[in-house]
Amino acid sequence: MRFEKIIGNESILKSLEDMVLADRINHALLFEGPAGIGKKYTAKVFSKSILCEDEVDKPCGICPQCKQFDSDSNPDFLFVEPIGDVIKKEQIQDLIEFLSIRPFDSKYKIALIESFDKATTEAQNAFLKTLEEGPDYGIIILLSENNKNILETVLSRVKSYYFAPIESSKIIEYLVDNYNITDKEANFYAKYSNGSIGLAIKMAKDPDFNEKRLKNLEIFHRALMGEKDFVLSEIKSFKDQDNIDLVLDMYLSWLRDLLIYKETKDRFYLYNSDLEKKLVGQSNLDYEFINYVKEKIIKLKSILKFNVNKDLALDLFFIDILEECQ
Numbered sequence: 001m002r003f004e005k006i007i008g009n010e011s012i013l014k015s016l017e018d019m020v021l022a023d024r025i026n027h028a029l030l031f032e033g034p035a036g037i038g039k040k041y042t043a044k045v046f047s048k049s050i051l052c053e054d055e056v057d058k059p060c061g062i063c064p065q066c067k068q069f070d071s072d073s074n075p076d077f078l079f080v081e082p083i084g085d086v087i088k089k090e091q092i093q094d095l096i097e098f099l100s101i102r103p104f105d106s107k108y109k110i111a112l113i114e115s116f117d118k119a120t121t122e123a124q125n126a127f128l129k130t131l132e133e134g135p136d137y138g139i140i141i142l143l144s145e146n147n148k149n150i151l152e153t154v155l156s157r158v159k160s161y162y163f164a165p166i167e168s169s170k171i172i173e174y175l176v177d178n179y180n181i182t183d184k185e186a187n188f189y190a191k192y193s194n195g196s197i198g199l200a201i202k203m204a205k206d207p208d209f210n211e212k213r214l215k216n217l218e219i220f221h222r223a224l225m226g227e228k229d230f231v232l233s234e235i236k237s238f239k240d241q242d243n244i245d246l247v248l249d250m251y252l253s254w255l256r257d258l259l260i261y262k263e264t265k266d267r268f269y270l271y272n273s274d275l276e277k278k279l280v281g282q283s284n285l286d287y288e289f290i291n292y293v294k295e296k297i298i299k300l301k302s303i304l305k306f307n308v309n310k311d312l313a314l315d316l317f318f319i320d321i322l323e324e325c326q
Helices: 010-022 039-051 064-070 089-100 121-133 168-178 183-193 197-205 209-224 228-239 244-264 273-281 287-303 310-325
Strands: 028-032 077-080 109-113 138-144 159-162
Touching: 010 039, 028 039, 039 064, 039 109, 039 138, 077 089, 089 109, 089 121, 121 138, 168 183, 168 197, 183 197, 209 228, 209 244, 209 273, 209 310, 228 310, 244 273, 244 287, 287 310
Parallel strands: 028 138, 028 159, 077 109, 109 138
Antiparallel strands: none
8 A cells, every 4th residue: 555556646646745754734635536536545545654653665564553554453543434325423423532532653643534525414514623623633534526515614624635537548557557458458448437447447357347338238228219118127137236326327428429429420439339330320319318318317326325215216217218218
């Protein structure tokens, strides 16, 4: 777990490394950006470096602090994640209590909160005083995919870093160097991941990914064609999948390809270039319908993050598309 193993966002990494070496750590930081681009890994490397006992080589990986960190037993580090897709007020109160006790073995105590954009309003409000007037030894790192869900009063109290999607060339190089795949496969995963190295790695490690992609896109393709009987017969297998959010991203990639092909007629820019014939067959769909479906998917992705009836939401999604095709 080292800074040099992180791909992309070099300027942020340099800033964090300099902060550690100078021992001038910001009290509260926010790492924002899309999923799968290394925010959590970077935050953990940063935290480990702060707690490391080595004077120069941080994190050294061999001092007691580093070993405790790697075994998830460092008493001066607290990791908080959502419970049922929500960060609750009680979790923030536990964090505040954690920071109220002086460090055991380090100069600092660090609290890292994953998906802070899922914190309730009550949880965020309970955090304000600590963010502004926390102890000198306390460091708070928040991770977020969507700052729109974070109160302005919180945002004004943290130093923000935006993690941008990673360049395709860097993802391709990393995949070829670390996984047994060809340049062509790596190029496909890099395009399809849309700058998320975490997603690219997940696809590269899944031998069945392409088969799943083709099956899911077939259902979506038939839905856009209004083939009601086929789609309704396949909905159950669609809903039984673990990662519906990834499947919906596949659908967004299909609509993206449709819009690009309608504009350029050039397969070079297509994510799903292996399915060009089907894309061509749907290029007569009008912009209004394509954008209507796109908004439906974006809305569905959003509501599925909360405690909704997933099966009902997915049924209604396909029924709405099929009815719009009539």
